[in-house]
Amino acid sequence: MNFTHYIPFYRRNLRLAFPVVLSQIGQVTVSLVDNMMVGHVGTTELAASAFANSIFTIGMFFGMGITYGITPLVGKAFGNRETDNVVQWLKNGTFTLLIVTFALALIMFGGYFLLPFMGQPADVMELAGPYYLLLSASIIPFMLFFSLKQFFEGIGNTKIAMQITLISNAINVAVNYVLIFGKFGFPELGLIGAGIGTLVSRIFMPLLYIIYIVWIPQFRRYFTLARLQAYSKERILSVLKIGIPIGFQLIVEVLTFSIGAVMMGWLGESPLAAHQVALGLASFPYMISVGISQAATIRVSHQMGRNDFHSLRMAAFASMHLVVVFMFVMGLIFVIGRNILPLMFTTDPHVVSITAQLLIVAAIFQVFDGLQVVMLSSLRGMADVKIPMLIAFGAYMLIGIPTCYALTFLLDFGPQGIWFGYLTGLGVAGIFFYFRFKYNVRERA
Numbered sequence: 001m002n003f004t005h006y007i008p009f010y011r012r013n014l015r016l017a018f019p020v021v022l023s024q025i026g027q028v029t030v031s032l033v034d035n036m037m038v039g040h041v042g043t044t045e046l047a048a049s050a051f052a053n054s055i056f057t058i059g060m061f062f063g064m065g066i067t068y069g070i071t072p073l074v075g076k077a078f079g080n081r082e083t084d085n086v087v088q089w090l091k092n093g094t095f096t097l098l099i100v101t102f103a104l105a106l107i108m109f110g111g112y113f114l115l116p117f118m119g120q121p122a123d124v125m126e127l128a129g130p131y132y133l134l135l136s137a138s139i140i141p142f143m144l145f146f147s148l149k150q151f152f153e154g155i156g157n158t159k160i161a162m163q164i165t166l167i168s169n170a171i172n173v174a175v176n177y178v179l180i181f182g183k184f185g186f187p188e189l190g191l192i193g194a195g196i197g198t199l200v201s202r203i204f205m206p207l208l209y210i211i212y213i214v215w216i217p218q219f220r221r222y223f224t225l226a227r228l229q230a231y232s233k234e235r236i237l238s239v240l241k242i243g244i245p246i247g248f249q250l251i252v253e254v255l256t257f258s259i260g261a262v263m264m265g266w267l268g269e270s271p272l273a274a275h276q277v278a279l280g281l282a283s284f285p286y287m288i289s290v291g292i293s294q295a296a297t298i299r300v301s302h303q304m305g306r307n308d309f310h311s312l313r314m315a316a317f318a319s320m321h322l323v324v325v326f327m328f329v330m331g332l333i334f335v336i337g338r339n340i341l342p343l344m345f346t347t348d349p350h351v352v353s354i355t356a357q358l359l360i361v362a363a364i365f366q367v368f369d370g371l372q373v374v375m376l377s378s379l380r381g382m383a384d385v386k387i388p389m390l391i392a393f394g395a396y397m398l399i400g401i402p403t404c405y406a407l408t409f410l411l412d413f414g415p416q417g418i419w420f421g422y423l424t425g426l427g428v429a430g431i432f433f434y435f436r437f438k439y440n441v442r443e444r445a
Contacts, residue, residue: 009311009318013295017319019162020153021291025284033173037180038194039277039345045191046346047269048127050276051120054261056135057254059108063139065250066100067146069093069243071294072301072383074154079305083225090151091226092235096243101143108136120265124272127191134195138202145205148213153298155222164208172201245385249376249392256396256425260404260418267408271415274354277345278419281355282362282369285330289323289370293377296320300381313441316378320371320434327370331363354415361419368423371430375437384440391432400425 039046070093077085112133116125149161175197182188189196213219257279264275296319303312334341342355379388404421407413413420 006314006318006321009314010322013292013299013315013318013322016156016158016298017292017295017322019158020294021288023149023158023162023165023291025287025291033169033176036280036345037176038191039273040347041180041190043269043273043346043348043351044123045127046273046276046351047121047265048124048131048191049194050261050272050279051115051118051124051265052128052132052135053276054258055111055115055118056108056132056139058251058258059104059111059136060139060142061250061254062247063100063104063143064146065247066240066243067097067143067150068246068297068380069239069241069385070097070147070150071154071297072242072304072381073238074151075156075298075301075381076305076383078155079302086155087222087225088229088232088235089154089239090222091229092232093151093239094147094226095231096236096239097143097147100243101140101147104143105136105140108139109133112136118262118265120262121269124265124269131191131195134192134199138199141202141204141206145202145209148206148209152219153294154301156298156302157219158295158298160209160212164205164212167208168201168205171204172197175200242380242383242385245389246380249385249389252389252392252396253429256400256404257422259401260422263404263408263418264415267415270348270350271354273346273348274342274351274358274415275418277342277351277355278358278362280345281334281341281359282366285327285366286369286373289327289373290377292319292323292326293374296374297377297381300378301383304382309441309444312382316375316381316437319378320374323370323374324367327366331366334359334363334366357414357416358419361416361423365419365423365426368426368430372426372433375430375433378437379433379440382437382440382444384436387436388433391436392429395429395432396425399428 038049070089073093074086074089077089112129115129115132120128145161145164152158152160176194178184178186179189179193179196180191181193213223261272261275261279265272296316299315299319300312303309303315338356338359339352341359342352345355346352376388376392379385400421402421403424404418407417407420408415409417411417
């Protein structure tokens with residue numbers, strides 16, 4: 001393989017991905033900052049945060065997945081220079097996602113009543129419930145932001161989401177500092193303060209997008225034209241036809257990690273806290289990989305619109321090379337810094353020791369995690385979502401979760417067993433997504 005042929009594709013993908021990467025870093029930093037600040041309040045608070053977030057992220061990622069359905073549709077129309085088609089997808093896609101958002105919020109609030117039946121320690125549950133409700137309230141502005149974000153990424157603009165995310169992240173840090181630790185005369189709210197900070201910062205996200213749309217004429221034009229379009233049952237169904245399988249694929253992956261967190265809670269408070277720390281550290285390189293992979297979705301969808309399958313393949317593999325190399329380097333950092341990195345979150349020596357063991361496994365699955373996310377995103381750019389959803393279900397639910405349980409509770413691997421189960425599921429998914437993409441390109445070219 002001659003990698004010099006990929007150099008122009010590396011440059012284009014990185015140029016497009018850089019704002020998305022910063023946006024993704026901002027997204028994960030919200031959770032990371034919460035964990036770092038909460039971890040210094042206490043181990044129980046950190047464990048409660050881990051439990052509440054593990055349940056909340058199931059609904060959040062399902063909603064995000066449905067918003068992803070807009071990007072390939074808009075991207076293909078934009079790549080083919082069909083402005084009327086672009087604004088029709090904007091009108092019908094936004095309407096569809098508004099309905100989904102409020103339905104999802106109701107379901108997530110209902111999930112609050114199931115929390116006590118998940119076998120968690122009583123002191124963890126006492127803190128996790130109110131925090132979960134604040135997170136659930138934040139899903140409405142968060143989904144509105146993501147709906148707009150995916151449309152703009154479909155037309156190739158990734159910078160606005162980056163700027164908004166960075167601003168909202170600064171808001172989150174400021175509110176966290178004031179409310180978690182009780183600064184400037186405010187009460188010391190601990191974990192509840194972190195939940196309020198997340199909610200406030202996410203409310204600002206769609207509001208800032210609206211300001212950008214009103215302020216910049218070329219973006220305002222899309223929304224002005226969209227108002228003139230009719231609602232289309234076919235287009236609404238098309239958004240759902242792509243978005244729902246993506247949502248289920250994401251929910252299967254997140255559910256795997258959430259079930260793992262619940263299992264970790266069965267092992268005790270310290271393993272659950274360590275799990276949250278290790279997951280927070282692993283999520284940082286993962287979200288950077290997501291940023292690069294979303295650039296692959298955009299590039300692949302644009303090349304689909306132009307029927308240029310050679311460039312489509314090169315763009316996808318260029319992103320794969322970038323992600324795999326990056327994840328390999330991050331894996332080395334995890335191994336080298338496994339006893340130091342956890343200290344950013346907690347000084348509890350038992351939690352630090354368990355986290356260090358988990359980071360060794362995380363170092364290995366980083367590469368497979370990067371492979372699966374970039375190949376899956378390339379498949380989304382081709383609007384291939386149903387088969388990948390089935391692959392994800394098989395890899396995570398039929399292979400990953402049983403492996404987690406067997407290694408941890410039957411073979412006594414301890415907390416590492418759950419993470420070896422994660423590694424197994426991610427590895428199987430990544431390999432199958434890779435071959436699915438190659439099959440698609442061969443059949444369509």
